[in-house]
Amino acid sequence: MSEPISLKLTAKDFKSDQEVRWCPGCGDYAILAAVQGFMPELNIPRERIVFISGIGCSSRFPYYMNTYGMHSIHGRAPAIATGLSATRPDLSVWVVTGDGDALSIGGNHLIHALRRNVNLKILLFNNRIYGLTKGQYSPTSEVGKITKSTPVGSADAPFNPLSLALGAEATFVARTIDSDRKHLQSVLRAAAEHEGSAFVEIYQNCNIFNDGAFDPLKEHGIRDDYLIRLEHGQPITFGKDGQFCVVHPPGGFGLEVRETAATRPEEIVVHDANVTDPAYAFALSRLPGLDLRNTPIGVFRAVERPSYENVVRAQLDAARAEVTETPEQQLAGLLSSGDTWTIL
């Protein structure tokens, strides 16, 4: 295919006429702006883009995108999007979901979409809280979290969404953050280019019920020492002055952070998102501490595997390749197959 003509769309083309109704200051605004700003890059006509969401503050997202969109029910967006994507491979299908929507009620559909590698771009807005229902803990809230439903602290260990996705055979796994538009858009770009499910966790601030959850990753002066920006093919160093690096201690399976100065360059792990074995990305996903130190952002994993639609469409195409009759003739043939008898 030759280079397509540019549709010359702008962010404005992706703004719907609906008033945006998140709380003032909510991280969702920044994500919305970043997505709207990114969309023109896809160079896909608006009518071929669909946003499907579940329920939650984040799931209001489709209303604000001037594309096709469905605000469905709690947790079910990946399932609905799978049916759409399987029957309409010509569309660009995006799922917007929250930590509750995707990982609590919708956990099963999420992991199955990932293993199937359905061609969905799944954006999980992780604010580590239930926003819409006014502040209960979520499956990504830290242990001991005090919320309306856990007045003396929650008892259950949180999911690490990336570990879970990797355990579920995801082919594309990434993390980004609401406050860094450029990074967010770079991850969206990689997701869009991927064939199959792209799972993107976006750290998002809920300034009403979980304010500042990701502050260390955002505050000037601190964030550079906390955030690890993954770049495919590059040694993993970070810190304001690149003073930290990631190494893979011999004999171990996990990753560790060291002082760059005290480390031999060849010891520093060179990021490779394309390794087939998910063990590397899994090890990366375990790096951050509870205090958010050493939080990698960027594309953890992007490997090739045929998407679900490609496989099933190929099966359909193969079956239809032999067909020469009209559908009605085919049907007549089908109805009269097997043992028949005729009464005159």
Add this chain to the structure above:
Amino acid sequence: MSEPISLKLTAKDFKSDQEVRWCPGCGDYAILAAVQGFMPELNIPRERIVFISGIGCSSRFPYYMNTYGMHSIHGRAPAIATGLSATRPDLSVWVVTGDGDALSIGGNHLIHALRRNVNLKILLFNNRIYGLTKGQYSPTSEVGKITKSTPVGSADAPFNPLSLALGAEATFVARTIDSDRKHLQSVLRAAAEHEGSAFVEIYQNCNIFNDGAFDPLKEHGIRDDYLIRLEHGQPITFGKDGQFCVVHPPGGFGLEVRETAATRPEEIVVHDANVTDPAYAFALSRLPGLDLRNTPIGVFRAVERPSYENVVRAQLDAARAEVTETPEQQLAGLLSSGDTWTIL
């Protein structure tokens, strides 16, 4: 606590009066016998043992155990068992489930039980097929599987149940096989000793709809070259003559199999089920090939984390520690808390 007196139970005590109704030759028989044979070891009175299952051939299991038992509905056993276990920490609660029951319809409850570390021993009978509904593919069936519902082959990549469990923060993960009673029982023993969720995958032959799925792991003369028997603290070697070993190639994150003869002893990975970082167990879980070569069995991971019931019971106990009133007095106090007024 001093050593408890032995209850002197035998396997026979755990046989219920119900006729066992699996297909002749089904792997479930062997598992049942192994479990019944193991139970006396627990030295727990029968009335304090509960088996809860979902729906599937495997889920008929509770009927055959002379303990308390519930044959519940498809996929929901972990949820039901969670409620039971949380309110009755004095019981030994076992969940029996199948690959469809646990990983298809019940996937969400499974991963949440694991992250919560509910004190459940979860036995997943994996026959890589839907037995009870007569032979559709399951989430553990290999890609391209031809079944009643996939006449030209299934399109979706299977779950690796152990990887999924590890991605879901499981504290205990193990695999065993129907045909090896001794091994199966050793894994049950380890599971029983673990505080919190113990996830045990049991390879099980469905001789009607997926016969021979695990034959290489069972056949004399072949199995020893296919199976890796994990032993905590031991270097991982296998093969009839220990001719193979598992190494962790420097720089990489995965594991590889080598000839023992060509490997320096210190290169051989020493199995440690207790490492906190799940990355090691995850790497182990990725070892087997599609042809079942290099299949580890045994305990992959067993780490300490307080169980869900321990945390929540502690919260209850703390709250109740201060209580001196009778429940009725407490209630009267609660009812009249807040602003009240009196009309005379």
Add this chain to the structure above:
Amino acid sequence: MSKQIRQLDRVVIRFAGDSGDGMQLTGDRFTSETAQLGNDISTLPNFPAEIRAPAGTLPGVSSFQVHFADYDILTPGDAPNVLVAMNPAALKANLADLPRGADIIVNTDEFTKRNLSKVGYQVNPLDDDTLAGYAVHPVALTSMTIGALADQDVSKKDAERAKNMFALGLLSWMYSRPYESTLRFLERKFARRPELVAANVAAFRAGWNFGETTEDFAVRYEVKPAKMPPGTYRNITGNAALSLGLVAAGVRSGLPVFLGAYPITPASDILHELSKHKKFGVLTMQAEDEIAAVGAALGASYGGALGITTTSGPGVALKSETISLAVALELPLLIVDVQRAGPSTGMPTKTEQADLNLALNGRHGEAPVAVIAPKSPADCFYAALEAARIALTYRTPVILLSDNYVANGSEPWLLPDVNSLPDLRVEFATAPNGEDGSTFLPYLRDPETLARPWAIPGTPGLEHRIGGLEKADKTGDISYDPANHDFMVRTRAARIETIPVPDVEVEDPDGDARVLVLGWGSTYGPIGAACRGLRQRGLSVAQAHLRHLAPMPANLGTVLRSYDRVVIPEMNLGQLAHVIRAKYLVDAIGYNQVRGLPFTAAELETMLEEVLKNV
């Protein structure tokens, strides 16, 4: 040696044996031969719940009943005239259903001490008076089969497994069935193992010849072809007909068919069947659960496909929240419920009609959907087409209530002319519909159907958002306006209530009946047979059968009120009766049985006679 030939107008045969004995196949073949001969037929298989219960036990018994006649029949028959019992368990499990005088062919080889004791026979029933009053034909089926295959190149096990063909041969002889199709079938089935073709054919012929030779079978029977409308027929089960109806709906609508399904008895066969029809562009997806299955179907509908999901009761319960979303989205969606006995897991291989309440009312909020039910196996084809028509035309979820009885039963089906099937083509929205010529109003309705436009993604200029929150009339924007909500709730109700459905037809050949029997779904056959029975005895009774449960036919009230008494037999505790009473304030009485089995014509006849006496 030529035997006496006796003419019969109808026969009911039940083949019964162990799950491993191939009784379903035997029954199927006998049915096929019978169909070739032009008899009318109705069949009823009966599977055990276990995949393969221990051999020789009562729970392991599998049976297949076939009723054939020289006139048109409506049921697989109340009671078998002939029982083929391949082992003691089969005899024990089925004996109670046999009227005295019935023929019983038993495989004596299996009446061993061990097998007898497995089912609790202390004494061999062939030896005591257990079978007094029956015409017992003891046949050493197993050993004779093995003997007949002595010189064939097959293992003893394979030889033994051919005993069902021996039985089939014998029965085919007894009822003078043409057997060419069976021979062809065996060739197809064992195409890769010619030695098994030879063995099975030999076993069949041995059975036939045994009938011809032995003294025990003195009479041979004939059942003449039935007078049936001309055309090409095939024998078809409800699940197969339903599947073909769905394929036909795809062809006639020109839409791709998408089936999202999670396996469940007795609906799984529809998934199996549809997954074979990829060349029709039918895409099937085995989802992770029922919620995903209906979700995917809804997603496919949203994208312009005919979205379908197939399941049974427990699955419908799980899908309920998503169906409610589909009601709000006003998109076509077809939910097939092949009912089985509940509650909970119940008796999954048994039939029941107890999901009507769930279909009509099982959603939160006011969430009306259309509900229709087929009345017989072949009717499943047309019911599927009708359900698709309503879903597509009125942009609504439609629940199709089949049940295990019609799903697995079979009957001859006069193949329709494909081009005479309803035209289901739909028009997608392609242009703005607002007054200003540029806005698109996704909830502006067609004044006649009250359907909203179906504007599928990919259509330029119609980008819009839909969702489960209440929508403003016309624009579809989120609205919390009280008056709008009231309006939308009533409009959604009206959308279903005003779907035009055919008037209910009353069969009252005598024209003077005072009692009306009203049914729905699979009770059609037994009710019809019972009414015939009464009429043959000179009694007048009227029969009406509902295909449309929501909305109901416009004339139903008038019909009901023109009878002194309305009786509603149902395989539930009176769910339709409840609705009828509420809607029409008619004192309809229910006749209810919840036994996991279809009604027998005889019991309905007895019950109705009682009612007739008291009007």
Add this chain to the structure above:
Amino acid sequence: MSKQIRQLDRVVIRFAGDSGDGMQLTGDRFTSETAQLGNDISTLPNFPAEIRAPAGTLPGVSSFQVHFADYDILTPGDAPNVLVAMNPAALKANLADLPRGADIIVNTDEFTKRNLSKVGYQVNPLDDDTLAGYAVHPVALTSMTIGALADQDVSKKDAERAKNMFALGLLSWMYSRPYESTLRFLERKFARRPELVAANVAAFRAGWNFGETTEDFAVRYEVKPAKMPPGTYRNITGNAALSLGLVAAGVRSGLPVFLGAYPITPASDILHELSKHKKFGVLTMQAEDEIAAVGAALGASYGGALGITTTSGPGVALKSETISLAVALELPLLIVDVQRAGPSTGMPTKTEQADLNLALNGRHGEAPVAVIAPKSPADCFYAALEAARIALTYRTPVILLSDNYVANGSEPWLLPDVNSLPDLRVEFATAPNGEDGSTFLPYLRDPETLARPWAIPGTPGLEHRIGGLEKADKTGDISYDPANHDFMVRTRAARIETIPVPDVEVEDPDGDARVLVLGWGSTYGPIGAACRGLRQRGLSVAQAHLRHLAPMPANLGTVLRSYDRVVIPEMNLGQLAHVIRAKYLVDAIGYNQVRGLPFTAAELETMLEEVLKNV
């Protein structure tokens, strides 16, 4: 300067402002002061659907209505006598509800050009004749508050946020409310920031003094205490009362309470409340979804706890399959449905009664459960106890149908004597019950209650297995026997049908009414108020209210048939009316509104007057 004091018998005040303006708190405080004074009260909050919609917009308006009187009242009032409007959006959103002549207190500071245009006011409504006919009191609330706090040690933002206390002070003055409890409340609330205590108290006093001083408020009102039965009262919302009822059920049964819940509006508050009561041994679990929540509750019940799950419509739909299992297992289980407007996500913060169908019929197979509904906020306490009683005594799931209106509304509650609450103790099975003295029969029933034994794990000698497959009578073994299934289905139905529930009481003070108004659930207040209104005008009307929807009271048929006309007002399309018509063949007529709002007494009065005219 002392002002004129006028006596009133009742007043309805609505506080309205932006979500950030603290109107719920203001309303709550005013209610508390009023309660202290001994008026009867009824309140109605109205939240926006968004967490925090953009400031100053219509969707962002939050309001709280309080009705208080010197006699017992039944509703929060149809139309406010006084509106406090903190900004133009609050004025615009509420104006239509005000009768002419009502007082409107507006915060003029917020009537800026920008704020006006946000809600589409071209011209300031304070300047044109929009408010003609109302008694408008323009008050510069914000600036006066800031002014009053000028010398306090707080930021301007904090000062500004205290303006709701200024408003409260003013209103407290106007209606002569005792304010000590408010001062105490402020001290508690801001315990950690004494400067805020001072600021808020100062703002309150400034408001009070403003009333005292300004000419604009010439009159001060008094509403005398209502004559209420003696005792200690508190003001309580339905959700709080329901939570306390559940705690009480735990205490009175002696069982541990387990709540499995997944958050959903408007039921989440019950989860929040119960999670505070750990010292009662109440264990709450926020599950991963509704299915897990009910599953865990059922697991807890199986283990001998009082298993409860709380949710709203979409959650009940999801729980349906598990409730069907609970029906088969015959274990106690409490499902609380705080209804909201559907279908699908609908209008989650609005009220409706449209889940009755779902509660009664929303399961596959014949799966009957008990259903009960509270009639008022305080009644939620007793309804919870009653639901627990039925669940525990009859070993059955019970669905408790609350709704958003009772859940969030409040009223004074005469605290009960704890020891007079029903005794809910149950007996677990402890010994074999078979005739042989050694077998345990898990499905052997109590002949009176038809309940099966509750044999919890841990009980030696009673080990047994239960499940969702059909069970043989008595033994509970899996059974596919047709007669057994029919028996079990009918027994499960009888188990619910025969639960003794109190007769329905009819209120017909005149004794000659020919029209009966029948209601259920939260419509009690408006129906009662409408009936009173009619009676005060000399018209006779009878009122009956159903607490038990399944089973229904034994005398209901007789009651219904003794009136010429039965009218059933419901916030749905006639779900109870449908059941009543079906069961009793009474031509009950529905009066239905599905607006997300409770009925007003006035509209019911008008409607009933019309009905009375035509009997």
